[in-house]
Amino acid sequence: MTFVLAVDDDPAILRTLSINLRARGYDVETAGDGRSALQIVQERMPDVVILDLGLPDLDGVAVLKRLRSHAQVPVVVLSARHESDDKVEALDEGADDYVTKPFDMEELLARVRAAIRRTGGDGAPFVVEVGDVRLDITERQATRNGEEVRLTPTEWHIVEVLARREGRLVRQAELLHEVWGPGYDRETNYLRVFLAQLRRKLEADPARPTLFITDPGIGYRLVV
Amino acid sequence: MTFVLAVDDDPAILRTLSINLRARGYDVETAGDGRSALQIVQERMPDVVILDLGLPDLDGVAVLKRLRSHAQVPVVVLSARHESDDKVEALDEGADDYVTKPFDMEELLARVRAAIRRTGGDGAPFVVEVGDVRLDITERQATRNGEEVRLTPTEWHIVEVLARREGRLVRQAELLHEVWGPGYDRETNYLRVFLAQLRRKLEADPARPTLFITDPGIGYRLVV
DNA sequence: ACTCGGCGTCAAGATCGCGTCAAGATCCGC
DNA sequence: GCGGATCTTGACGCGATCTTGACGCCGAGT
Numbered sequence: 179m180t181f182v183l184a185v186d187d188d189p190a191i192l193r194t195l196s197i198n199l200r201a202r203g204y205d206v207e208t209a210g211d212g213r214s215a216l217q218i219v220q221e222r223m224p225d226v227v228i229l230d231l232g233l234p235d236l237d238g239v240a241v242l243k244r245l246r247s248h249a250q251v252p253v254v255v256l257s258a259r260h261e262s263d264d265k266v267e268a269l270d271e272g273a274d275d276y277v278t279k280p281f282d283m284e285e286l287l288a289r290v291r292a293a294i295r296r297t298g299g300d301g302a303p304f305v306v307e308v309g310d311v312r313l314d315i316t317e318r319q320a321t322r323n324g325e326e327v328r329l330t331p332t333e334w335h336i337v338e339v340l341a342r343r344e345g346r347l348v349r350q351a352e353l354l355h356e357v358w359g360p361g362y363d364r365e366t367n368y369l370r371v372f373l374a375q376l377r378r379k380l381e382a383d384p385a386r387p388t389l390f391i392t393d394p395g396i397g398y399r400l401v402v
Numbered sequence: 403m404t405f406v407l408a409v410d411d412d413p414a415i416l417r418t419l420s421i422n423l424r425a426r427g428y429d430v431e432t433a434g435d436g437r438s439a440l441q442i443v444q445e446r447m448p449d450v451v452i453l454d455l456g457l458p459d460l461d462g463v464a465v466l467k468r469l470r471s472h473a474q475v476p477v478v479v480l481s482a483r484h485e486s487d488d489k490v491e492a493l494d495e496g497a498d499d500y501v502t503k504p505f506d507m508e509e510l511l512a513r514v515r516a517a518i519r520r521t522g523g524d525g526a527p528f529v530v531e532v533g534d535v536r537l538d539i540t541e542r543q544a545t546r547n548g549e550e551v552r553l554t555p556t557e558w559h560i561v562e563v564l565a566r567r568e569g570r571l572v573r574q575a576e577l578l579h580e581v582w583g584p585g586y587d588r589e590t591n592y593l594r595v596f597l598a599q600l601r602r603k604l605e606a607d608p609a610r611p612t613l614f615i616t617d618p619g620i621g622y623r624l625v626v
Numbered sequence: 627a628c629t630c631g632g633c634g635t636c637a638a639g640a641t642c643g644c645g646t647c648a649a650g651a652t653c654c655g656c
Numbered sequence: 657g658c659g660g661a662t663c664t665t666g667a668c669g670c671g672a673t674c675t676t677g678a679c680g681c682c683g684a685g686t
Contacts, residue, residue, distance in 0.1 A: 189470065197498065330662060347541050351509045352516070360500050363509060366643085367665080374645060385645085394643065394672075395555035396542055554673060590632085591676080598634060609634085618632065618683090 179205045180294060183224035185215040185241070186256065187234050195228065198283050199290075201356055203304075203342050212236030216244055223251060226293050228286070229273075230256040246272045252293035256281065284331060291316060306341045308389055308402050311380050315341055320380070327379050332357065336372055340390070340400035349397040373398060403429045404518060405446065409439040409465070410454035410480065419452065422507050423514075425566060436460030440468055447475060450517050452510070454480040476517035480505065530565045532613055532626050535604050539565055544604070551603050556581065560596055564614070564624035573621040597622060 182204045184195045192208040199206045207224070209215035212233045219227075227245065231238030242253060255276040274296065275289045295316070304315040312321045315338055320327040329337065335357045340348055351363040358368065373392070377384040391399050406428045408419045416432045423430045431448070433439035436457045443451075451469065455462035466477060479500035499513045528539040536545045539562050544551040553561065559581045564572055575587040582592065597616070601608040615623050 332663070347543070349509075349512055351506070352512055355499070355513075361502060363501070365664095368663090370644060370646085371664085374647095377645095392644070393542060396558075556674070589675095592674090594632090594634060595636095595675085598636095601634095616633075 179203070180225045181205045181207070181222065182226050182228065182290065183207050183209065183215065183218055184228045185209045185212070185233070186228075186230035187211065187232060188230075191230070191256075194283070195286075198287065202287065202338065210234075212238070212241040215241055219245065219249070219251075223249060225251070225297075226290055227251055227253045228256060228290065229253055232258065242273060250297070252297050254286070254289050254293055256286075291318075304341070306344060306400070306402055309382075311389065313337060313341060322380060329376075329379065333372060333376055333379075336376065337400070340398065344400055344402045347393055347397050347399050353397065369398070403427070404449045405429045405431070406450050406452065406514065407431050407433065407439065407442055407448035408452045409433045409436070409457070410452075411435065411456060411458050412454070415454070415480075418507070419510075422511065426511065428514075434458075436462070436465040439465055443469065443475075449475070450514055451475055451477045452480065452514065453477055478510070478513050478517055480510075528565070530568060530624070530626060533606075535613065537561060537565060546604060553600075553603065557596060557600055557603075560600065561624070564622065568624055568626045571617055571621050571623045577621060593622070 180203075182199050184192055184199070184206060185208070186192050186195070187210055189210065192210070196206050196208055207218050207222075209218055212235050215227075215229075218224075229238055229241060229245075233241065238255070238257075242255070245251060245253060252274040253272070255273040256279055257276055258279045274293045277286050277289060306313040306315065310323045312319075314320070318329075318334055320329050320337075336353065339353055339356045350366050350369060353369060354362045354365055358365065362368070373390055374384070377387050377390055381387050381389055389401060391401050393399065404427075406423055408416055408423070408430060409432070410416050410419070411434055413434065416434070420430050420432055431442050431446075433442055436459050439451075439453070442448075453462060453465060453469075457465065462479070466479070469475060469477060476498040478498060481500055481502055498517050501510050501513060527541075530537040530539065534547045538544070539558075542553075542558055544553050544561075560577065563577055563580045574590050574593060577593060578586045578589060582589065586592070597614055598608070601611050601614055605611050605613055613625055615625055617623065
């Protein structure tokens with residue numbers, strides 16, 4: 179399981195990061211300051227670090243240096259828009275990538291994935307293969323009979339949640355909650371629409387699905 | 403045993419929560435206000451907290467903060483739909499999950515399981531096996547001689563209630579109450595119809611049931 | 627032996643959930 | 657600001673599921 183360390187002084191941001199990363203199957207640790215971040219690193223080397231620059235104790239760049247001094251762990255830097263100088267400095271110092279606050283979660287996740295991939299990953303490529311369909315979750319690449327199939331972000335998100343529990347049941351409310359967030363727990367028509375789209379794109383016979391199975395009244399599952 | 407703390411100012415809700423959680427094997431404590439909730443937390447750290455926002459003394463968000471300040475216990479928030487969105491948003495930053503009232507019990511239970519699973523606790527898989535019949539309650543998968551048997555939502559619900567008390571008697575009114583809700587306590591013909599269906603699908607000889615036993619005039623039980 | 631209550635069985639009608647489609651609304655890159 | 661992709665929303669038909677009523681059987685009580 180990929181291990182991600184998130185470092186930020188704002189607990190709210192740590193929280194959202196934590197939730198979103200965990201929801202995508204990462205193992206997450208958080209740190210509110212540079213000191214504890216370095217401590218965690220010493221205990222267990224992360225596969226990627228998400229690092230805010232504005233920390234209460236050490237400077238973010240200092241943390242970055244210390245990290246780099248004896249490890250090649252990829253670092254994605256978070257920075258407020260106005261700290262442009264720091265940003266440059268951070269990149270100089272070896273940050274792999276950066277995202278400016280306020281950031282879009284999808285974008286950050288994409289960068290995290292990219293950072294992991296660039297360093298060879300932790301050897302946890304996440305691929306589901308069924309018949310002539312191949313779903314590479316980490317790379318976000320879907321093929322059918324070798325031909326590429328384009329999936330929209332929402333479609334990917336659904337596939338991801340289902341694939342993480344391959345074969346097992348995912349309840350409607352749960353799926354809605356994971357993909358659309360809280361408050362959408364009852365919008366089951368979304369599921370109907372998107373599952374239909376996924377089937378049209380991926381199933382041999384969309385009317386007789388073999389991949390995306392419906393458990394009427396309960397939820398869906400991805401059969402492998 | 404997993405320890406759940408439920409916090410709500412409405413005794414009725416606390417009651418249903420308590421009953422349902424206990425029925426599923428959780429150890430439950432309840433608190434009617436923020437102060438007592440925090441007190442309980444100090445005495446014994448729960449594995450998960452279910453927290454309503456509208457508390458008589460402290461604000462729910464305040465309780466959440468206090469909880470968060472020195473513990474990473476997962477919190478599932480209950481919130482009424484009409485409460486302002488920004489409150490919900492603020493919550494979103496601190497809570498692991500939330501469910502809007504009026505909530506579906508199954509849904510809430512799913513969230514509680516998810517919250518526990520996320521923090522390493524084990525979600526309890528629930529499987530009943532008798533002869534060549536296998537009933538996986540959490541996954542909603544039934545097999546007979548290895549072959550999958552499809553059960554409808556209501557059938558599952560009945561199986562679930564019976565399975566939870568494996569072997570022990572469940573009174574008619576009780577079963578009706580659990581599955582169809584209050585006001586159906588006398589519709590015993592429902593039970594006759596559905597039990598017959600279950601037997602037809604699962605029993606070797608539906609006329610001579612060995613799984614779903616009738617106690618005439620009293621109720622039913624699932625023999626294991 | 628007859629009656630009666632409770633149960634299992636069956637089938638028809640009502641209802642619900644799902645898949646499908648299409649028309650706005652919204653987002654995003656150019 | 658424009659145009660295409662994507663997401664949201666509403667409507668509709670169909671099949672599965674649930675509800676409802678009727679009937680016959682069996683055992684207990686009279």
